[in-house]
Amino acid sequence: MGAMASADGVLITVEGTGGHSAQPHMARDPLVCAAAIIGSVQTIVSRTVSPFEQAVVSITSIHGGEAWNVIPDKIQMRCNFRSFSESVSAKIEMELKRICHGTAQAHGCTVHIERPPMTPYPPTVNHPAETRLAIEAMSAVAGAENVHQNLEPVMGSEDFAFFLREVPGAYIFIGNGDSAALHNPAYDFNDDALGYGVAYWTELARRALPCA
Template identity: 40%
Template sequence: MPVLNRIADYSAEMTGWRRYLHQHPELEFDCHATAGFIAERLREFGVDEVHEGIATSGIVAIINGQGAGPTIGLRADMDALPIEEITGAEHASTVQGRMHACGHDGHVTMLLGAAKYLAETRNFAGRVALMFQPAEEDGGGGEIMVKEGVMDRFGVTQVYGIHNAPNIPLGKFITTPGPLMAAVDTAYVYLTGKGGHGATPHETVDPVVAMCGMVGALQTIISRNLYALDELVLSVTQVHSGTASNIIPEEAWFCATIRSFTPEVRKLAEKRFREIVEGHAAAYGVEARIDYQLGYPPTVNHPEETEFAAEVAREVSGAEAVDARANREMGSEDFAYMLEARPGAYLFMGIGPGAGLHHPAYDFNDEAAPIGASFFARLVERAQPLR
């Protein structure tokens, strides 16, 4: 079965929703206008309940099926990114310095399409909880929604989500049981030495030299402390110091992103990071302050639910368009918190060629929205069939 015929009928309407959302991006938890647009559409569709203000601006909407049964959760993230758009599209962002560069406008549209279909047909038992989440890019809105009790409050028994994937064939689904995406931690290191004239370094304590030593040595965590078949990424992404060519600065700082899949590797990385920085600080005579921030946990799919989601994806896109044993990747996703709270699965769905995620030329492919909506709808109908 390809795209559901009824959802295909919504295609033009879905494109309109998506492009409106693209023109009006909002950041982090401040997704109030986006949530207002979503709530208005949901009420037009005739959903049974619309609960607003969850995790500041999130929404949970309930659609009742026919007869008793469990509640399945479907999630879409709503927030945009602080990027200046360069697509030149007629529907480009109208807000300077903000754009939907990750396709969350498309994710919302897919879930709205499924909502319209499910509210109209109700060809399922139990209930579906539609979760529209703020602050995926920064802030951990998924964690806040879980902490605010959405799983227990609405009786969610399993939960699913999709992320679009540029430069993967349109409609191809990619997932895997177990870890799919990495945990992400961020470390900031602030160094203080003794500044002075660049011509008399012997009279200073140079934090720049110390910083360079630390940056190079941190890579030995991967090459010399980690078992070769384990997976870890440690990238120093910012280095800052100095004001002029002839001044040895008093201070320097750098930051790094650290990505892993298991608690053991995550703990090892933090332990060795601290030891290397502190050891180098002592060797170079500088003071070091480390701000090591634990971020999103790994996104870990549940095996049974992953296989079920793959079966539904095969029904929608065909068997050859589903890779259910794909390689995991080092990106991160706060849907991880929902998968810690309930069994479920997360999948990538191809949207065809184009600029990559988080690129100022990125734009969601509107042809993908009916495919994602059909996947969500069939998940519900297959998971909770009428008897």
């Protein structure tokens, strides 16, 4: 039962001056600027985040231009970053902005950075007492030998983190057997897991709720 990471993201818009591909000296190419940004942000984790912390920064999409022979005037990129600490996430965002603005200035371009709706997602952090209760319920249903209490932290994120900031609780995983991971086209839900899920919630309710 390990922690899950925060999830944050920004939309990066690089604006330059478009032109003909045969006359690049007449333009300020936002594609070249965007490429430099992509390369530079890879240094954020390796050079500004402590090696004792865990974090990832990924440029996940880049869009711009339509024609073979036209340098576009604008490029948009999406960047996703994750960590287990709000202070680390703040440092990543600060470094990301510094790199974007500095690189844009060096290339004669401008850059705009905006956060999409519903971000950031905070880290998912379980509460001790509720975690112990969940472990007891799982052990009663599946046997203590089948309950893994020391899972490695997961870089995925979960909106249940918002609930845990308001009400004490615990986020747990129920095994699915030998299947591909979530968000994989080969994922196959194991119907046999349903019985264990129902039994767990029943046992948890029996232990947590006062008798009528």
